[in-house]
Amino acid sequence: MKLKTTKTLLIASVISLASFVLINTGQSYAASFTVASGSDETTTNSSCSLSEAIGNINDQAATNTDCPAGDGANDTINLPAGTITLTADLPQITESITIAGRGMGVSVVDQDSAYGSIASTTNITVEKTTFINVYATAILSTGGNTVFDQIEVDGTGATLASANPIFSTIGVISENATADINAEISNIYVHDIVLSADQILTTAVVSIGSYDIDANISNITIKNVDNINASGPNQAVGLVLGAGLFDSGATTGTVNARVNNATINGIQSQNGSAQGVIIAMITDDNNQMNASITNSTITNISSDGTGFIGGNEGSALFAFGAAENTGTSTLTTKNLLLLNNEVDGCKTADASSAFGVNGTSEANITSAGGNLSDDTTCSSYFTQPSDQNNITNLGSFLAPLANNGGFVPTMALLQGSPAIDAGVPVSGLTTDARQATRPQGLAFDSGAYESSFSRAVATPTATLASTGQAQTILGLLAALVVMTGSTVVYARMRGFGGV
Numbered sequence: 001m002k003l004k005t006t007k008t009l010l011i012a013s014v015i016s017l018a019s020f021v022l023i024n025t026g027q028s029y030a031a032s033f034t035v036a037s038g039s040d041e042t043t044t045n046s047s048c049s050l051s052e053a054i055g056n057i058n059d060q061a062a063t064n065t066d067c068p069a070g071d072g073a074n075d076t077i078n079l080p081a082g083t084i085t086l087t088a089d090l091p092q093i094t095e096s097i098t099i100a101g102r103g104m105g106v107s108v109v110d111q112d113s114a115y116g117s118i119a120s121t122t123n124i125t126v127e128k129t130t131f132i133n134v135y136a137t138a139i140l141s142t143g144g145n146t147v148f149d150q151i152e153v154d155g156t157g158a159t160l161a162s163a164n165p166i167f168s169t170i171g172v173i174s175e176n177a178t179a180d181i182n183a184e185i186s187n188i189y190v191h192d193i194v195l196s197a198d199q200i201l202t203t204a205v206v207s208i209g210s211y212d213i214d215a216n217i218s219n220i221t222i223k224n225v226d227n228i229n230a231s232g233p234n235q236a237v238g239l240v241l242g243a244g245l246f247d248s249g250a251t252t253g254t255v256n257a258r259v260n261n262a263t264i265n266g267i268q269s270q271n272g273s274a275q276g277v278i279i280a281m282i283t284d285d286n287n288q289m290n291a292s293i294t295n296s297t298i299t300n301i302s303s304d305g306t307g308f309i310g311g312n313e314g315s316a317l318f319a320f321g322a323a324e325n326t327g328t329s330t331l332t333t334k335n336l337l338l339l340n341n342e343v344d345g346c347k348t349a350d351a352s353s354a355f356g357v358n359g360t361s362e363a364n365i366t367s368a369g370g371n372l373s374d375d376t377t378c379s380s381y382f383t384q385p386s387d388q389n390n391i392t393n394l395g396s397f398l399a400p401l402a403n404n405g406g407f408v409p410t411m412a413l414l415q416g417s418p419a420i421d422a423g424v425p426v427s428g429l430t431t432d433a434r435q436a437t438r439p440q441g442l443a444f445d446s447g448a449y450e451s452s453f454s455r456a457v458a459t460p461t462a463t464l465a466s467t468g469q470a471q472t473i474l475g476l477l478a479a480l481v482v483m484t485g486s487t488v489v490y491a492r493m494r495g496f497g498g499v
Helices: 010-024 050-059 471-484 487-494
Strands: 076-078 082-085 097-100 107-110 118-120 124-132 139-141 146-154 170-173 181-195 199-207 213-227 234-243 254-269 272-283 286-294 297-303 314-323 326-334 337-339 344-350 360-367 398-402 410-413
Touching (some): 170 181, 199 254, 272 297, 272 326, 297 314, 297 410
Parallel strands (some): 146 181, 170 199, 181 213, 213 254, 234 272, 272 314, 297 337
Antiparallel strands (some): 398 410
């Protein structure tokens, strides 16, 4: 199969990133218990470090005498309150492990803008931790069931690896999988990433090869991602969901992803493409990429250059595919709130020719209702009766991103917002991004934030020209006729107000 070489091959770039991280973290193992704050080191000093703990868990032995041996059954690393500063790449994790912090902003891993952080080829849970001064990636899972919960990635001080001009803070990729993968990603806050890179793929879930990924992604906020690369074309993306990869073997893996309560605010590319969410399928076989995004807010996506598929690519939602044979990429939307997005709110494309292949790819964005946009760029996609396009005052009733409770910041709906009670019911979704009860008021709100306000119900007060009676009164009596079906009531109505 003849492939077109391109630096912006989206999924191949994610794999390149994964390979870099795994190679550069070495072939070591992982460990279980409470580790010390301060500099992460491997000297014998009666203080168990994060690197030493990881080593002992995968060895299932007390290789590092400062830490106990892993037991293979309940291997958990408890991070301290305070900061662990890396002085070298952490060992690659190859045994099942839980890494538990004490809270976002309480337990901190400082990558010192130079060292690889958590990379695992097997089952992993990481929770209640903040990562700062990130180098290339913060957390990467490439081969097992994954749980990421209550994770903050502060992009201030982030740097690229010299061998790979791609940046991704959180990734779940099936590159080393030996079975299908379940991924639970929740309460994630990624913010303030300003880099000159080929690609900034902030959060990525990608199936490679023949194994599927089933992913639930909820309560995720991505804020202020700016690719300042002036040589372009470059790319900045909030959330990437992809299936398939051009390679010499069968690539039949499918991704089924459900995204709830996402807030994506401020994705920019100064000389390339920018997207809030990408649903991508790139395959030489017959792959499927199925995703839904529900009750999410996507704002301020902007692009100042030409994208890798062509054109000025700034979009809130982008579904595309490229195939040697056939493939499908489908995104279902419900109760979305889109505003201030440059060029395209919604976009689909068959990108086969852009990647130098001859197959047919089908890319779809399908509405399930309750979607609101401040322009007309999603009008051909948001076609359900409950969808609303070109609501020009939508932004006037949306507060800036702020701490409104919960684990991630949100954009509150102000009283009078058209998004209040504008959504359709969502089975099983009982909370918003703050974990506040959903729905409140008369119905589900659109967007990631559920307001305590209800939509105002207007009461007509215009007078009837022939009677001088208020329409409200006449309407009330007419309803009474319908309810009772009584000719007596109707007869009395005729005498009311001279009717």
